[in-house]
Amino acid sequence: MLLLNATGGFDATVLEAADDRGVSWEDVSAGSGTALDALGLKEAPREALLGMVSSGWCDREVDRCKKKGIEIIFFGEARYPSMLNDLRDPPLVLYTRGKGLPPGDGVAVVGTRKCTSYGSGCAYDLASMLAGAGVTVVSGGARGIDGAAHRGSIDSGGRTVAVIGTGADIFYPVQHASLFEEIMEEGVLLGEFPLGTPPRPWQFPRRNRLIAGLCSRCVVVEAPRKSGAVLTARLALETGREVWAMPGRITDAVCRGSNALISDGAMPLVDLGEFAAVVSGRQGELFPPIPRQGLPANSPLTPEEAEVLRILGDHGDMTVDNIATEGKMSAAAVLRVLGVLSAYGLAVPSGPGRWGSRAAAGA
Amino acid sequence: MAKHIDLGAAGEALAAKELSRLGYRLVDANVRMKMGELDIVAEEDGEMVVVEVRTRTIGRMLPPEATVGPSKIRKLVRTGTAYMDRIGWEGPWRIDIAAVTVGPDGKPALEIFRDITAGIIEP
Amino acid sequence: MNVVNGVTLRGIEALKVEVEVEMTGGLFAISVVGLPDATVKEARERVRAALRSLGLSVKGRVAVNLAPADIPKEGALIDLPIAIGIAHAMGEVRVSRPTIFMGELALDGRVRRVRGAVPAALLARKLGFPLFIPEGNAGEVSLVKGVTAWKVGHIRDLFTHLQGSSQLEPIIPGEESEENPEPDPDLSDIKGQAAAKRALEIAAAGHHNVLMTGSPGSGKTLLARALKDILPPLSDEEMMEVLLVRSTVGLPLHSSRQRPFRAIHHTSSTISVCGGGTNLRPGEISLAHRGVLFLDEFTEFRRDLLESLRQPLEDGFISVSRASGSVTYPARVLLVAACNPCPCGFLGDPQEPCRCSPLAVERYRRKMSGPILDRIDLHVTVPRLTPDELVQFGGQVGESSADVRQRVLRAREVQWRRWGPLGFQCNAELPERALRRQVKIDAEGRRFLKDVAGRVRLSGRGISRVLKVARTIADLAGDEGLSTVHLAEALAFREGGDLPWNR
Helix, strand or coil, X not given: CHHHHHHCCCCXXXXXXXXXXXXXXXXXXXXXXXXXXXXXXXHHHHHHHHHHXXXXXXXXXXXXXXXXXXXXXXXXXXXXXXXXXXXCCCCCEEEEXXXXXXXXXXXXXXXXXXXXXXXHHHHHHHHHXXXXXXXXXXXXXXXXXXXXXXXXXXXXXXXXXXXXXXXCCCCCCHHHHHHHHHHHHHCEEEECCCCCCCCCXXXXXXXXXXXXXXXXXXXXXXXXXXXXXXXXXXXXXXCCCEEEECCCCCCCHHHXXXXXXXXXCCEECCCHHHHHHHHHCCCHHHCXXXXXXXXXXXXXXXXXXXXXXXXXXXXXXXXXXXXHHHHCCCHHHHHHHXXXXXXXXXXXXXECCEXXXXXXXXX | CHHHHHHHHHHHHHHHHHHHHHCCEEEEEEEECCCXXXXXXXXXXXXXXXXXXXXXXXXXXXCHHHHCCXXXXXXXXXXXXXXXXXXXXXXXXXXXXXXXXXXXXXCEEEEXXXXXXXXXXXX | CCCEEEEEEECCEEEEEEEEEEEECEECEEEEECCCHHHHHHHHHHHHHHHHCCCCCCCCEEEEEEECCCCCCCCXXXXXXXXXHHHHHHCCCCCCCCEEECCEECCCCEEECCCCHHHHHHHHHHHCCCEEEEHHHHHHHCCCCXXXXXXXXXXXXXXXXXXXXXXXXXXXXXXXXXXXXXXXXXXXXXXXXXHHHHHHHHHHHHCCEEEEEECCCCCHHHHHHHHHHHCCCCCHHHXXXXXXXXXXXXXXXCCCCCCCEEEEXXXXXXXXXXXXXXXXXECHHHHCCCCEEEECCHHHCCHHHHHHHHHHHHHCEEEEEECCEXXXXXXCCEEEEEECCCCCCCCCXXXXXXXXXXXXXXXXXHCCCCHHHHCEEEEEEECCCCHHHHHHCCCCCCCCHHHHHHHHHHHHHHHHHHHHHHCCCCHHHCCHHHHHHHCCECHHHHHHHHHHHHHCCCCHHXXXXXXXXXXXXXXXXXXXXXXXXXXXXXXXXXXXXXXXXXX
C-alpha cells in the first residue's frame, strides 16, 4: 500500500478495485505487470513504482520513519481515524508524528495566509477557547490563520492536529519549525505524502480534504474568494460537516470568501463563547479561556482597570483619547492602565494608537 | 617702405603730444637698450610708464593694439626692467600701449591702454 | 606686531591671521602668500576692484603675507583685511592698534556678510582687539557680550572711519534682532493624540529620545515639531553654543531662546549630517545641538548613517577629521524618530487595509533594531484619526504648549537639584549603575516590576529604560519615590508595547 500511495495517484478506493479485479498485494509489491495493469497504472507511475520495488524503497521508508519516530497508519487499521471514512477518497496511508491522534472529533479552524491582525487574533482566541473546552483544533500548519489557531490551542494547553501538505519529515513553512515541535508535544502532525516530499502547489488541496475529514465542524475565520480555506469548507460540506464562518468587514477583500460562505449557508460565528458551548455541549461560562497570561489570582483588577476593560470590550479600535473621554479619566491614567493590561495580555493593540480587548475576554 | 617708418614716427609724435596733454610727464623717447627698444618713457602720478606706440592704417587686418603679443610683452617687461635699473628707479612702473589708427581720410585717432600687464603677469 | 588682522575658521573656533603688506617698485602685481592659488586670484581681483572704487590705484609690487603660514585659510573672509592692509601700507588709512577685520568684498566696494562672525567676535573679545564686521553679521555679533565691534556696509565707510573723518555705527549688545522663525505648531493646535502628547511631555522633561510609529498622515511630523516649544528655553550658555554653530555655518539667527529643530532625510549624506567636507563644516546634528533632531522614515535610513550617529548620541559631541586636521563640534540633541507600522504604512488602520504579507511585516519589524533604537527610551504609536474622530474634538481646545512647558520646567528643576551633585542634568543621562543605586522603588512597585518584566520579556536594558521613564513621570507629578503608578505608565511606553505585531 505504501507503494501505491507513494505514486500519488491512489487512495483507498483502489482497495476495492483491487479486490474486484482479483489483484493481490504480493503481486503489486513484486511488481507484476498484470497486477499493475489491472489497477490501471499509467506508464510513468508504473515505471516509478517498478523502480521503487527494485530498489527496496518500502523497507527503507519504513526504516526512516522508525528512526524519526514517524508512525505509518494504513487504511483499514484500527488506529486509522474513522472520520476519514466519510471522505469520498480517503487516504491509503497516513504518516503521523507526535504524541498521537487525539480521540474524538475536532473543529477545523482555517483561513488565509495573508490575514489581518484581527483575523489572526480571532483564530487565536477561538482556538484558545476550544482548547479550554477540551476540543481538538485541526488546521493546516500554514502561515496566517492556521498558525494563529495552532498557537491559540497550544497556549491554552490544548491539543491540535496540523495536517501538512509535505512529507512528515519536512517543516514547511520553515518559520513554523518551533511551532510544530510544540504541536507534536501534545498533538500530532499528519500527512499522506511520503517522507521527503517537498511543498508543491497541487498537494495542498489534497491535504485540505483531510482537514475536512478530520473535523466535525469547520470554521473559516478569514479568507478571500479564491482561497484554499474556502475549498476546505466546501469539501467539509460535501463530507457532511457543519461549516461556520466568521463575518468580516464588507469592504475588505481578505474576507470576501468567508463572507460569501455565510450567504451560501454557512453558519455565522459571532460569539466565541456560544460556539464553544455548542461544540462541547457545555455551558459557556464554565470555561473562560486559560491564557498563559492573566492576572495572578491575588491581584484583582482595580476599578480603573476594570472600567477600561469594559470600555474596550464594548467598543473596538479605541484611541487613548476615546478611552479617556468615555471613561472620564486622564490620559495619563489611561496610559497607566493600558501599560498594565497590555502586559497581562488583557488589552491588545489593534493598530498604531488603537486598542481593543482580547476577543474572548468580553464574553 | 619708407612710408611705414614715416607713419611710425608720425604716430610717436602724435602719441607724445597726446600723453602730455593727459598729464604724463615725458622723460625719454626711443630708448635703445641691449634687449630691445622703448618707444616712450614717461611718468604719471608717481609711477613710471613705458609706452609702446603702435600705428596702423585702418583697413589692415589687425587693430594696432593686437600686434603686441605675448613675446612682445615679455620683451617689453625685460627691457623696461633693465631701463628702470639703469636710471635707478625703484618705485612702481607699468606698461601702456598707445594705439594710433589713421583713418581713410588720413586723420589719426589715439587710444591709450593702461597697465597692460595687470592680471597677466604672475609675480 | 601687525595691526591689521583677519580670521580663519577651524571648526567653530576663529584663529587670528596677521596681514603683512610690503609694497615695492616694479610692475604692478599683488601676490598673496599663505592662501591656496585658486582663492588668491579671486581675492586679488575683488580687493583691487574694491580699492579702485575708492579712487585708489594700487601701483607696483604688493606682497601680502598671511601669517601664520601653516594653517589653512579661507579666501572670502580675508578680503577686507587684505584691502585694509594694503591701504594701510599705502598710508591711506591709519590703523592705530591691533584690530580684526572680517568681510567679503563685492567689486563695487560693498562688504558682504560672511560665516563665522560669532567665533571671530569671541576671538576679538579674548584678545581684546576691536572688531569690524559686515553689516549683515551685526545681529549675531550683537548677542556676544563684551566685544567692541562696528558694522561696515561699504569699504568707503570703513576708510573714512579709520581716517577719522566719520564714524561707523558700533554694535550695541542685544539690540540687533533677526527675523522671526516660522511659527511652530502649538500643542493645542493638534487634535487628540493624548498618548503622543504625553510621550512628548515626558521626553521633554527627562530628555528621553522618542520613537513614534504611525501611519502616513497620522501627524508624527507635526508632533515632533511641537516638541521644540515644550522644551525649556535655552540658558545663556546654551544659547552661545547654538549661536556659535549657526554662525560658523553662516545661517541667520532665530530668535535667541528657542531650541533648534533639524529634520534629516534618510537620503542625506553622512557628511551633511555629521559634518566634514572641504571646510570641515558642522553637520545637521551640530545644528540641532541643544535642540531636536528629527529622523523621519527611520526604517529607511542606511546602516552606516545610523552607525555614525551612535557616538554623538552617547557623547554629546562629534569629531570630524580630514587630512588637514580634525575638529570637534558639539552635538547634544534630543532624538525623535518616526516610522510606519509596516511597509505599506496601514497596518491596523481602521479605514485603509494593509496590503503587506506577514513576511513583509516581519522583515520590516526586524529593521527596528540597532544602535539608535538602543538609545530610545520612549515608544509611542500615533493613531490616524478618522474624520469623525477629528470632528469630535471640534470645539475643544487642549492644553497649550506653554502650560506643558511649565510642568516640564518644574520637572527639570527637580532633576537638576537631584543629579547636579553627581554631574548629570536629567534622568535620561543616568548610567545603569547610578540608576539602580539612586532610584528608589517601594515594595509594591518592586513586586509589580518583577512580575511584569517576566511577562513582557523585558531585557535588563529594557528595565532600565522603564525605570528612567518612570522617574521622569514621578518628577512630573512631583512625587518623591517611585511606585506602581509611575511604573505602570512607563510600561505603556515600552518597546513593542503597543504595536499590533506580536500576537
